[in-house]
Amino acid sequence: xxxxxxxxxxxxxxxxxxxxxxxxxxxxxxxxxxxxxxxxxxxxxxxxxxxxxxxxxxxxxxxxxxxxxxxxxxxxxxxxxxxxxxxxxxxxxxxxxxxxxxxxxxxxxxxxxxxxxxxxxxxxxxxxxxxxxxxxxxxxxxxxxxxxxxxxxxxxxxxxxxxxxxxxxxxxxxxxxxxxxxxxxxxxxxxxxxxxxxxxxxxxxxxxxxxxxxxxxxxxxxxxxxxxxxxxxxxxxxxxxxxxxxxxxxxxxxxxxxxxxxxxxxxxxxxxxxxxxxxxxxxxxxxxxxxxxxxxxxxxxxxxxxxxxxxxxxxxxxxx
Amino acid sequence: xxxxxxxxxxxxxxxxxxxxxxxxxxxxxxxxxxxxxxxxxxxxxxxxxxxxxxxxxxxxxxxxxxxxxxxxxxxxxxxxxxxxxxxxxxxxxxxxxxxxxxxxxxxxxxxxxxxxxxxxxxxxxxxxxxxxxxxxxxxxxxxxxxxxxxxxxxxxxxxxxxxxxxxxxxxxxxxxxxxxxxxxxxxxxxxxxxxxxxxxxxxxxxxxxxxxxxxxxxxxxxxxxxxxxxxxxxxxxxxxxxxxxxxxxxxxxxxxxxxxxxx
Numbered sequence: 001x002x003x004x005x006x007x008x009x010x011x012x013x014x015x016x017x018x019x020x021x022x023x024x025x026x027x028x029x030x031x032x033x034x035x036x037x038x039x040x041x042x043x044x045x046x047x048x049x050x051x052x053x054x055x056x057x058x059x060x061x062x063x064x065x066x067x068x069x070x071x072x073x074x075x076x077x078x079x080x081x082x083x084x085x086x087x088x089x090x091x092x093x094x095x096x097x098x099x100x101x102x103x104x105x106x107x108x109x110x111x112x113x114x115x116x117x118x119x120x121x122x123x124x125x126x127x128x129x130x131x132x133x134x135x136x137x138x139x140x141x142x143x144x145x146x147x148x149x150x151x152x153x154x155x156x157x158x159x160x161x162x163x164x165x166x167x168x169x170x171x172x173x174x175x176x177x178x179x180x181x182x183x184x185x186x187x188x189x190x191x192x193x194x195x196x197x198x199x200x201x202x203x204x205x206x207x208x209x210x211x212x213x214x215x216x217x218x219x220x221x222x223x224x225x226x227x228x229x230x231x232x233x234x235x236x237x238x239x240x241x242x243x244x245x246x247x248x249x250x251x252x253x254x255x256x257x258x259x260x261x262x263x264x265x266x267x268x269x270x271x272x273x274x275x276x277x278x279x280x281x282x283x284x285x286x287x288x289x290x291x292x293x294x295x296x297x298x299x300x301x302x303x304x305x306x307x308x309x310x311x312x313x314x315x316x317x318x319x320x
Numbered sequence: 321x322x323x324x325x326x327x328x329x330x331x332x333x334x335x336x337x338x339x340x341x342x343x344x345x346x347x348x349x350x351x352x353x354x355x356x357x358x359x360x361x362x363x364x365x366x367x368x369x370x371x372x373x374x375x376x377x378x379x380x381x382x383x384x385x386x387x388x389x390x391x392x393x394x395x396x397x398x399x400x401x402x403x404x405x406x407x408x409x410x411x412x413x414x415x416x417x418x419x420x421x422x423x424x425x426x427x428x429x430x431x432x433x434x435x436x437x438x439x440x441x442x443x444x445x446x447x448x449x450x451x452x453x454x455x456x457x458x459x460x461x462x463x464x465x466x467x468x469x470x471x472x473x474x475x476x477x478x479x480x481x482x483x484x485x486x487x488x489x490x491x492x493x494x495x496x497x498x499x500x501x502x503x504x505x506x507x508x509x510x511x512x513x514x515x516x517x518x519x520x521x522x523x524x525x526x527x528x529x530x531x532x533x534x535x536x537x538x539x540x541x542x543x544x545x546x547x548x549x550x551x552x553x554x555x556x557x558x559x560x561x562x563x564x565x566x567x568x569x570x571x572x573x574x575x576x577x578x579x580x581x582x583x
Contacts, residue, residue: 070489071460071462072460093482094462094482095481097462097463098450098462098463100447101416101448101450102451102453103454104454105450105455106454109543110544111417111544112544113446114444132338132347132443132444132549133331133442136337136338137347138552139547140547140548140550141544141547142545144543182459183492184460184490184491186487186489187488187490189487190487192483192484192485203580210334228576228583229582242505246484249484253480254484255483260579260581261579261580282579282581283558295558298558299558301559301560302560302561309569312565313569316569316570317573317582
């Protein structure tokens with residue numbers, strides 16, 4: 001059994017939620033194995049100590065060149081420090097998507113992206129579960145892990161292990177990081193623009209997706225929102241089309257909202273979209289496609305064309 | 321600037337309800353509508369705009385069968401200058417690494433400054449671009465939503481990261497970028513545009529032409545093996561409201577009132 005490693009994502013001195021979820025993912029690969037946390041950055045003693053409560057062994061790679069997690073630099077550091085035949089778990093976020101594929105090539109390991117569950121090991125074959133077609137179908141994907149593997153793990157798919165009972169220690173491998181010169185240099189973060197309405201504060205959201213079909217139909221959603229006393233938010237395709245501002249987008253690449261009531265109208269329900277909805281709101285989903293993944297997470301569902309549903313509902317609300 | 325854009329013909333996620341076939345060996349491909357992968361359209365549009373401004377040419381490439389020809393023509397109708405079809409039975413069943421291996425061989429036959437892919441396709445893995453870059457030993461950036469040409473040696477690229485923020489990077493050429501939707505507004509392609517490129521000859525290369533070891537790609541060479549397709553047994557999911565629409569709407573209003581969704 002190859003050694004297990006978990007890449008600890010962190011920002012502003014705080015570990016990402018995925019740090020504790022990867023423990024559970026590792027246990028599903030091998031319940032008896034100790035998984036080693038890998039913490040990379042600059043000035044990271046605090047976070048290493050925090051993580052040592054949850055992982056028996058923490059490998060620290062501290063270097064000024066790693067102050068911002070540029071996947072190209074991180075890859076070099078990992079390849080220099082970790083054995084090539086390790087199994088490396090990385091959160092499937094915008095950083096993990098940047099790091100994982102190239103790391104697998106350079107370490108000559110099999111790669112499985114966006115793993116949502118792990119069934120276990122048969123011999124040296126690891127059986128994972130992932131999704132295709134925006135979550136409409138699932139697949140079992142297996143790979144031989146005897147010479148290592150790179151797996152990116154979907155955030156929120158595994159229960160965090162919050163026991164914090166590892167009492168682990170930190171090993172400083174900063175000296176092994178080696179040459180960290182790369183052809184891509186981080187410049188700066190451009191913060192998202194603030195919009196006219198702050199949907200992160202909205203209690204009721206009328207959220208629209210591709211089902212709106214045309215920019216002219218936005219009016220219908222706005223009328224419904226007005227009748228309900230709600231704000232209008234949306235999924236990514238609406239922003240891609242420039243029909244609404246980026247500040248109205250719910251999802252991991254947009255805003256994280258926590259309303260009381262969420263109406264998902266013509267939204268298929270990709271995990272990136274659902275990942276931006278917190279606080280377990282009461283969710284009503286309306287979609288033409290009865291197979292839309294949004295129906296798996298909604299409380300109440302209606303199979304309908306939102307272009308019929310919205311004006312009818314608006315009218316009925318107005319009738320009182 | 322010589323730009324290669326890697327595209328893929330996929331079942332259109334919006335036009336189809338994707339279901340698993342009887343044996344679970346594949347999705348039901350009975351009457352699927354196919355189109356070019358949505359992300360790839362943005363990549364091709366970006367490449368065309370860059371070449372319009374800075375000169376050069378755009379080549380679109382795909383690994384596929386004869387039917388993949390139609391997506392190459394569609395992207396050529398948008399304005400890509402050349403198409404290239406990589407076709408061989410040996411490529412069937414490739415995993416991401418297999419596809420990247422085939423594309424790498426095609427890249428080696430050309431002289432490209434920049435290679436683009438869509439950020440992801442139908443399988444949602446988003447892996448081929450990063451693998452290709454690592455095989456080529458050139459820098460990579462994923463989820464790119466802005467490109468500025470600094471000079472003929474480097475670009476400034478924005479990556480879409482969490483929270484709607486954008487991570488700006490300087491990246492050396494040649495490089496590989498995976499393109500996120502929303503970076504531009506892909507142009508409309510009409511029937512006339514498609515007709516114009518209908519008879520253009522699109523070169524095809526097989527494993528032999530590319531010098532690809534057939535055993536290293538395809539199902540046999542795959543390190544990550546898709547075993548089956550299935551629909552997971554989930555929790556109960558949503559309570560579906562069925563029947564008369566008028567009654568459904570009354571029920572929705574009742575629920576909204578109860579949960580604080582009406583003011």
